[in-house]
Amino acid sequence: xxxxxxxxxYAHKYKNRKSFSILHSQFSxxxxxxxxxxxxxxxxxxxxxxxFFDTKEWLTPKYPLLKGTKRSELIEKGVxxxxxxxxxxxxxxxxxAMINAILGFYVIExxxxxR
Numbered sequence: 690x691x692x693x694x695x696x697x698x699y700a701h702k703y704k705n706r707k708s709f710s711i712l713h714s715q716f717s718x719x720x721x722x723x724x725x726x727x728x729x730x731x732x733x734x735x736x737x738x739x740x741f742f743d744t745k746e747w748l749t750p751k752y753p754l755l756k757g758t759k760r761s762e763l764i765e766k767g768v769x770x771x772x773x774x775x776x777x778x779x780x781x782x783x784x785x786a787m788i789n790a791i792l793g794f795y796v797i798e799x800x801x802x803x804r
Contacts, residue, residue, distance in 0.1 A: 690734070690785075691720040691803045692776055695727050695754075720803065722787075724779075725754065731774040737787035740769055740794070744783055748772045760788050768794075 724739070725732045733739055733753045738760040740749045749760060751771040763769040779802050787795045 690722050690724050690800055692724045692726060692779075695725050695732075724802070726776060727754070728752075729775060731776065731779075734787060737789040737792060737795075740786040740788060741774065741779075741782040742784040742786075743781060746770055747786065748774060749788075750774050757789055759790055759793065763788065763794065 722734045722736065724734060730752055731739065731750050733750070733755060738749065738753050738755070738757045740747045740760075740763075742748075747763075747769050749764065749769040749771055751773050753760065760769065764771060785797045785800050787797065
């Protein structure tokens with residue numbers, strides 16, 4: 690996962706995902722996915738919401754680019770807690786999960802973060 694800053698909005702699911710395509714094409718090294726940072730806070734990836742496990746509970750960014758339906762469902766059920774997550778917090782998490790309607794709640798036990 691490549692951590693990268695963005696300056697665009699994506700509050701609704703759009704068919705036009707040009708901003709994400711541009712992001713993927715900017716790097717000569719191809720990354721599996723990007724962790725998107727806006728206003729110094731972690732938001733999402735280009736294809737999913739995110740959650741992080743801190744040894745006690747699953748945390749999800751308080752201000753994602755897109756408030757996905759699966760993410761909202763997990764918050765309502767008490768599985769996820771919304772908090773501000775900074776890039777400096779990433780080193781404290783044991784696990785990460787990608788969340789969307791297709792993946793569901795996909796836990797990633799081992800992951801590399803490139804800044």
